[in-house]
Amino acid sequence: NRQVILKHYVTGYVKESDMEFKNSTIKLNVPESSNAVVLKNLYLSCDPYMRCRMRKTEESYIESFTPGSTITGYGVAKVLESGDSNFQKGDLVAGRTRWEEYSIVTDPQTLFKIHDKDVPLSYYTGILGLPGLTAYAGFYEVCSPKKGETVFVSAASGAVGQLVGQFAKMFGCYVVGSAGSKEKVDRLKGTFGFDEAFNYKEEQDLDAALKRYFPDGIDIYFENVGGKMLDAVLLNMKVHGRIAVCGMISQYNLEQTEGVHNLICLITKRIRMEGFLVFDYYHLYPKYLEMIIPQIKAGEVVYVEDVAEGLESAPNALVGLFSGRNIGKQVVMVSRE
Numbered sequence: 376n377r378q379v380i381l382k383h384y385v386t387g388y389v390k391e392s393d394m395e396f397k398n399s400t401i402k403l404n405v406p407e408s409s410n411a412v413v414l415k416n417l418y419l420s421c422d423p424y425m426r427c428r429m430r431k432t433e434e435s436y437i438e439s440f441t442p443g444s445t446i447t448g449y450g451v452a453k454v455l456e457s458g459d460s461n462f463q464k465g466d467l468v469a470g471r472t473r474w475e476e477y478s479i480v481t482d483p484q485t486l487f488k489i490h491d492k493d494v495p496l497s498y499y500t501g502i503l504g505l506p507g508l509t510a511y512a513g514f515y516e517v518c519s520p521k522k523g524e525t526v527f528v529s530a531a532s533g534a535v536g537q538l539v540g541q542f543a544k545m546f547g548c549y550v551v552g553s554a555g556s557k558e559k560v561d562r563l564k565g566t567f568g569f570d571e572a573f574n575y576k577e578e579q580d581l582d583a584a585l586k587r588y589f590p591d592g593i594d595i596y597f598e599n600v601g602g603k604m605l606d607a608v609l610l611n612m613k614v615h616g617r618i619a620v621c622g623m624i625s626q627y628n629l630e631q632t633e634g635v636h637n638l639i640c641l642i643t644k645r646i647r648m649e650g651f652l653v654f655d656y657y658h659l660y661p662k663y664l665e666m667i668i669p670q671i672k673a674g675e676v677v678y679v680e681d682v683a684e685g686l687e688s689a690p691n692a693l694v695g696l697f698s699g700r701n702i703g704k705q706v707v708m709v710s711r712e
């Protein structure tokens with residue numbers, strides 16, 4: 376069983392060499408009197424929060440990885456054997472698994488059975504998985520949007536951002552996104568239907584860039600990056616604007632997070648800034664699937680993925696999130712079936 380191991384706690388930018396491969400033997404059957412499920416992993420999700428688990432911390436909402444152990448994450452898999460009556464051999468499932476070819480999951484309540492298979496299976500790591508629910512709950516529940524409002528999304532071409540932009544457009548908002556390359560900016564406007572988009576890496580002055588696209592200010596900021604972008608956004612928010620803090624990827628590889636200078640705008644502009652975690656919104660998942668699956672099938676929502684082939688490519692794919700190498704949702708295909 377080929378596995379991806381975290382070698383040690385990581386400091387600074389995560390590198391491929393912080394991970395290594397190991398081969399081990401695994402018995403592909405359910406241990407006696409256990410409700411474990413034996414999985415063949417098909418697709419693994421690369422997510423920015425995984426970097427936060429690579430440092431030793433007790434302050435996070437999720438525990439650190441254990442150095443010397445297989446990396447854990449979300450994925451799509453096929454059931455080979457099941458000691459749990461909710462799953463049968465041959466079922467396709469999504470949920471918590473490990474970065475290896477085969478996994479024995481001893482807490483099968485973290486898995487759910489995939490019923491709708493008319494969509495690409497890899498979508499269950501993205502639009503039909505946590506990033507999708509994050510975009511849905513973050514936009515509809517946390518942002519309190521109103522038709523006609525102005526919305527800014529950072530890391531807008533990624534797994535979450537591309538959906539936030541599309542939801543906001545369907546809702547009747549004016550939507551601008553930022554991303555880190557021309558190709559991504561073109562996709563924001565051409566593929567996802569953002570009204571405007573800009574490459575933040577080419578802007579000397581982020582405040583001026585935001586003023587260009589939002590001469591009257593921003594009602595809603597969907598925050599994915601933090602740091603300098605947040606500071607510039609604070610200066611451009613409207614009175615009673617809302618900031619949904621989904622993530623701050625620009626800070627995940629820093630040993631000390633950067634200071635934000637313009638927080639006083641929260642008072643002067645009476646801004647509501649609210650952090651959220653998708654885990655608090657699991658109850659909305661069935662409602663979300665009911666909405667999104669027909670929209671995917673009707674072509675009303677599009678989803679761009681960046682699929683790296685083979686478990687061997689997983690460390691490289693994960694590291695690439697932090698330099699923006701991924702175009703769309705980063706997935707690793709371990710096996711097609």
Ligand code: NDP
Pocket residue numbers: 422423424505506509530531532533534535536553554555556559599600620621622623624625626651652653654696697698699700701702703704705
């Ligand atoms: P993405 O697919 O968007 O990948 C990450 C992207 O972030 C990169 O492609 C890159 O795009 C951008 N990026 C990387 N480093 C920086 C930097 N220093 N400054 C600005 N942009 C950077 O990831 P996701 O859509 O999966 O995640 C987006 C955000 O949402 C993350 O912050 C993540 O932690 C958060 N999240 C939060 C959840 C929650 O429950 N609160 C759940 C899921 C995700 P570019 O080329 O544009 O720079």
